[in-house]
Amino acid sequence: MLSTFAELPTLLQALCAGLFTWFLTAAGAACVFFFRTVNRKLLDGMLGFAAGVMIAASYWSLLAPAIEMTRAAGGIPWLPPAIGFLAGGAFLWSIDKLIPHLHLGFPLSEAEGPKTHWQRSVLLVLAITMHNIPEGLAIGVAIGAIAVGLPDNSLAAALALTIGIGIQNFPEGLAVAAPLRREGMSRLKSFWYGQLSGAVEPAAAVIGAAAVLTMRPLLPYALSFAAGAMIYVVVEELIPESQLGKNTDLATVGTLLGFTVMMILDVALG
Secondary structure, three states: OHHHHHOOOHHHHHHHHHHHHHHHHHHHHHHHHOOOOOOHHHHHHHHHHHHHHHHHHHHHHHHHHHHHHHHHOOOOOOHHHHHHHHHHHHHHHHHHHHOOEOOOOOOHHHOEOOOOOOOHHHHHHHHHHHHHHHHHHHHHHHHHHHHOOOOOOOHHHHHHHHHHHHHHHHHHHHHHHHHHHHOOOOHHHHHHHHHHOOOHHHHHHHHHHHHHHHOHHHHHHHHHHHHHHHHHHHHHHHHHHHHOOOOHHHHHHHHHHHHHHHHHHHHHHO
């Protein structure tokens, strides 16, 4: 199966990887067809797990390869990663200020960005969609790096990143759909909004791969950019949301487990 995937054109590989992560978002959202509510402890643990996966992926799959690529090219090893990392965080910070959105677990009165009369469901989907963009870009950039033949990148490592992001997308889909279902929205609508938050990832993955194919020298910056954006999401959204239910220890253990799982995936497959 791996050999078959490797024979696909690069952009199609990126699209398939993005569709996989979207599918797991939809799978998480589909839980509302079976349950009206989700145990808060379980949700906090899963959000913590998602945070751990993203932290580990940011280093092993993105920053570390960027540093090695820069060193191999004879550049200052820390400079492009540092610039890209901060740029990724700045990009998400700017998007936060420009697009109305609502973080999971917070009341409508605490919506961020420009004031709007949009429904709570729309604001929740926008919040998750915004932080799914860097995840899709990260997958696309990792796959594009293989196509241009740069060192320290392999198809297995890119697939490890895809699997890790896909795993943490499951609780995100559930985290969007479950509150909507609990507030009285129909199962179908709750599922629709939950899966919609992950629909941006296939497009972002293709854009990331295309950018690498056309602008190879920017790859260390692109990898680091995705890492910075993902860490911004972890600190701004996932960790605070996992702590809202006061299940601090459970959320922390979830983060440690998520980090460990992603580390094992990347090291074992990469």
